[in-house]
Amino acid sequence: MNPRLTSPIPMVLFTAIPTLIGQFGMLLQRVDYKSEKSSQPPMAAYDYVVVGGGSAGCVVAARLSENPQVSVLLLEAGGNPSPLSFIPLATPFLQNNPTTDWQYSTTPINSSDILLGNRPLVWPRGKGLGGSSTTNYMIYMRGNPQDFDQWANITEDPRWSYANVEKYFNKMEDYHGRYERDGNYHGKNGPLSIEPLKYAPGLENVLDAVKEAGFSVRDLNKHQQEGFSPIDFTQKRGRRHSAYSAYLEPILRRRNLKILRYSHVTKIHLDSKRKATGVSYVRKGSPSYVSAKKEVIVCGGTIGSAQLLLLSGIGPSKHLKSVGVKPLVELPVGRNLADHVITLVGPIILKQNGSVPVSSMPADVTFSSFNDFAINGDGPFTSAMGLMVAGVTSSSTSPGWPNLLYFILSLGIYDGLGAAIDQVYGSGNYTKELLHPFIGQDAHFTVLSAGKPKSRGYIELLDNNPFSKPIINPQYYSDSGNQDLQDMIEGYETIVNLYENTNALGYKLGARLAKIPNCAGYELRTRGYYECAIKTAIRTVFHPVGTCSMGKIGDPKAVVDSKLRVIGTKGLRVIDASVMPEVTNANTNAPTIMIGELGADLIKENFH
Ligand SMILES: Cc1cc2nc3c(=O)[nH]c(=O)nc-3n(C[C@H](O)[C@H](O)[C@H](O)COP(=O)(O)OP(=O)(O)OC[C@H]3O[C@@H](n4cnc5c(N)ncnc54)[C@H](O)[C@@H]3O)c2cc1C
Numbered sequence: 001m002n003p004r005l006t007s008p009i010p011m012v013l014f015t016a017i018p019t020l021i022g023q024f025g026m027l028l029q030r031v032d033y034k035s036e037k038s039s040q041p042p043m044a045a046y047d048y049v050v051v052g053g054g055s056a057g058c059v060v061a062a063r064l065s066e067n068p069q070v071s072v073l074l075l076e077a078g079g080n081p082s083p084l085s086f087i088p089l090a091t092p093f094l095q096n097n098p099t100t101d102w103q104y105s106t107t108p109i110n111s112s113d114i115l116l117g118n119r120p121l122v123w124p125r126g127k128g129l130g131g132s133s134t135t136n137y138m139i140y141m142r143g144n145p146q147d148f149d150q151w152a153n154i155t156e157d158p159r160w161s162y163a164n165v166e167k168y169f170n171k172m173e174d175y176h177g178r179y180e181r182d183g184n185y186h187g188k189n190g191p192l193s194i195e196p197l198k199y200a201p202g203l204e205n206v207l208d209a210v211k212e213a214g215f216s217v218r219d220l221n222k223h224q225q226e227g228f229s230p231i232d233f234t235q236k237r238g239r240r241h242s243a244y245s246a247y248l249e250p251i252l253r254r255r256n257l258k259i260l261r262y263s264h265v266t267k268i269h270l271d272s273k274r275k276a277t278g279v280s281y282v283r284k285g286s287p288s289y290v291s292a293k294k295e296v297i298v299c300g301g302t303i304g305s306a307q308l309l310l311l312s313g314i315g316p317s318k319h320l321k322s323v324g325v326k327p328l329v330e331l332p333v334g335r336n337l338a339d340h341v342i343t344l345v346g347p348i349i350l351k352q353n354g355s356v357p358v359s360s361m362p363a364d365v366t367f368s369s370f371n372d373f374a375i376n377g378d379g380p381f382t383s384a385m386g387l388m389v390a391g392v393t394s395s396s397t398s399p400g401w402p403n404l405l406y407f408i409l410s411l412g413i414y415d416g417l418g419a420a421i422d423q424v425y426g427s428g429n430y431t432k433e434l435l436h437p438f439i440g441q442d443a444h445f446t447v448l449s450a451g452k453p454k455s456r457g458y459i460e461l462l463d464n465n466p467f468s469k470p471i472i473n474p475q476y477y478s479d480s481g482n483q484d485l486q487d488m489i490e491g492y493e494t495i496v497n498l499y500e501n502t503n504a505l506g507y508k509l510g511a512r513l514a515k516i517p518n519c520a521g522y523e524l525r526t527r528g529y530y531e532c533a534i535k536t537a538i539r540t541v542f543h544p545v546g547t548c549s550m551g552k553i554g555d556p557k558a559v560v561d562s563k564l565r566v567i568g569t570k571g572l573r574v575i576d577a578s579v580m581p582e583v584t585n586a587n588t589n590a591p592t593i594m595i596g597e598l599g600a601d602l603i604k605e606n607f608h
Pocket residue numbers: 051052053054055056057075076077078095124125126127128129130131132133135136137138139140141263264265266299300301302304305308541542543544576577578587588589590592
């Protein structure tokens with residue numbers, strides 16, 4: 001037993017934290033809601049109307065309004081980022097929280113051999129300025145160069161090749177990460193601050209094991225190749241640095257940029273020539289309309305953008321008719337939904353007869369660690385869920401192009417950890433019960449993800465009410481060749497070897513994978529066991545993309561062209577994660593911000 005994990009903080013108090021944070025968040029939001037009064041009412045028309053102030057929307061609004069000659073309106077359904085969002089340690093409490101999150105869930109994942117079967121999965125999406133970049137885990141990863149070359153192939157537009165998008169990554173970065181001294185590969189002086197991992201008990205053991213297992217420890221953002229690395233985060237002085245902090249906060253007083261919060265856009269209006277003329281929105285309960293003189297730019301994210309296009313009559317006509325929306329433009333909106341499905345490998349119990357350094361939220365929350373955070377931007381408060389190492393490897397089907405993604409978490413098991421994980425995923429009491437026998441033990445977990453999944457899901461409208469949550473069916477593991485599952489099994493084996501068959505972790509720390517009760521019938525460390533474990537707790541790592549995919553005209557999957565213009569319309573673009581035709585083998589915030597930068601340049605081509 002590790003005494004740090006059976007903290008002196010009474011558990012009743014600790015497990016009450018999510019509720020307290022929820023109540024506090026509600027209070028803050030009430031104040032923020034009341035404060036949303038425009039000193040000047042919005043104008044009747046703007047050159048550009050941007051819908052959604054998330055990762056991409058903040059970039060687009062900021063870059064377009066750099067030109068004082070153009071007027072820009074940004075409409076965001078939520079409010080300002082919650083003050084809690086700046087504290088990385090509080091990240092898990094921002095999800096599934098009505099003040100910061102849309103609280104979407106999927107259709108029930110139904111398969112008889114899935115323990116979480118017939119249960120919808122929680123699908124968090126950030127609500128408010130900064131969007132999901134204000135609620136995410138801040139991991140900074142560009143993706144593999146081949147991921148972007150794949151987009152260039154699909155669109156037949158070299159703008160999306162890595163050779164071209166690299167300059168946009170450099171433009172957005174103010175890089176002070178782990179590899180700062182490693183040449184000029186990263187951008188400096190861009191708006192988005194990137195810092196190295198600051199709190200990671202047990203990191204050296206993992207890095208030693210990685211090398212023993214034959215992998216390199218290398219910068220995964222430098223022409224991504226197989227390997228592992230301590231994670232770089234979008235933080236500034238240890239605080240979250242979201243798209244809001246990076247792009248909008250510094251320009252809030254710009255005169256040609258109007259931001260309206262608590263403004264939910266309900267419809268895009270198209271004239272008889274399919275030109276976008278403006279949008280309807282509901283601001284603090286009151287309906288309104290605003291005209292767009294040049295363009296409407298939809299940045300509502302993978303769910304929000306698809307939903308808004310569908311509500312506006314852009315999508316599969318059969319579906320639109322079935323929910324009472326008049327079809328105007330036939331496009332596969334909402335289809336081609338790709339996401340990084342995950343399994344949580346663990347708990348991996350470390351050293352049975354003594355303790356090793358691991359992070360533990362109750363023990364980490366001390367006055368002195370808070371001070372360290374407030375004054376130095378350092379210490380446990382900079383850490384979200386004990387995240388410390390990321391990795392990418394190639395399965396046997398994808399040599400030379402990594403298609404598996406790993407995140408290693410140092411997380412000792414305290415009473416309340418299982419409930420915190422269940423809160424994030426909406427997985428009932430599954431994790432709480434799984435971890436209960438191990439309370440007080442040092443542990444790691446690995447989030448293992450199919451980084452280049454073949455399975456595709458869809459988003460549809462439930463009805464024609466813009467405030468109804470859409471139907472989300474991710475259809476994980478539905479690919480015809482069963483490739484996603486086979487890749488995940490290989491990834492599982494990689495992690496078990498890393499922990500159990502290396503000196504640094506297996507021998508010195510006695511790392512052992514704990515068995516999942518649901519898979520008791522399978523021998524541990526067999527493919528049968530891995531398959532059972534993977535299917536037992538299917539979850540997301542929150543990277544849905546592709547519902548407004550870009551492609552060349554005539555491509556049956558394409559919703560926007562390579563300039564991100566909605567096909568068959570005028571004056572209407574989508575710029576956000578939904579346009580990725582294939583997900584990158586990486587977290588999706590960095591590529592989405594890059595899409596915002598490149599997309600803004602595409603619009604600027606028409607400035608003169
Ligand atoms: C819990 C979580 C953890 C994640 N962790 C990471 C991570 O560690 N690293 C990483 O790189 N990526 C991570 N991601 C993914 C990444 O944050 C997203 O891919 C990225 O933020 C998507 O950006 P976006 O602009 O497409 O959408 P969003 O950032 O979600 O922005 C969409 C915005 O539009 C607004 N909106 C939607 N509909 C409307 C409407 N009708 N009217 C007005 N406004 C509207 C929303 O409120 C929101 O502000 C995570 C995501 C989540 C949810």
